[in-house]
């Protein structure tokens with residue numbers, strides 16, 4: 736029963752995060768108003784904002800103008816609640832809360848990176864604050880948090896210094912926050928797996944001639960999936 740509640744509530748929260756990720760980089764208000772259609776910008780009705788259900792009910796088409804709704808909406812609306820349930824089944828209560836908070840923030844950043852190749856700065860500081868707060872709540876010690884923060888800054892900062900062309904500053908900031916929240920070694924594992932995944936996927940796309948050397952790739956979605964795998968199979 737608890738999994739049904741978790742699934743339903745998280746699908747609502749994550750669909751809200753999706754709207755926030757589309758609105759904040761464009762400085763559009765998103766609180767206390769209905770979402771609008773991506774194509775004709777008409778306000779959506781109550782039936783059309785119910786996660787998963789509305790997509791399936793309208794078979795992936797908008798009722799306002801008949802345009803195709805991007806399947807990324809359905810993917811996130813189904814994937815995120817499943818991940819939350821997975822975390823809940825595999826992690827202890829305190830670890831679960833911390834993982835869920837980080838997961839929610841990474842969902843936001845993976846979407847802003849996917850849509851706009853952009854990671855809004857203000858939200859990065861908020862993420863740092865929440866990451867520190869929730870880690871502190873799991874152990875009530877400041878020392879280890881500061882220790883991991885310094886190690887993460889040293890490592891990922893040096894990495895950025897040498898590989899500026901390969902990785903964005905936004906990605907580095909998120910990796911430093913991950914290191915602070917989960918521990919430096921954990922963030923290092925997540926980073927390595929993300930790099931392997933990105934190399935394989937971009938390599939395949941390159942061989943299939945779907946991309947070329949100048950294509951710019953969002954890296955946060957790779958960090959995001961790497962984080963999910965790490966927390967699930969650690």
Ligand SMILES: [Zn+2]
Nearest residue numbers: 772775799800
């Ligand atoms: Zn429309």
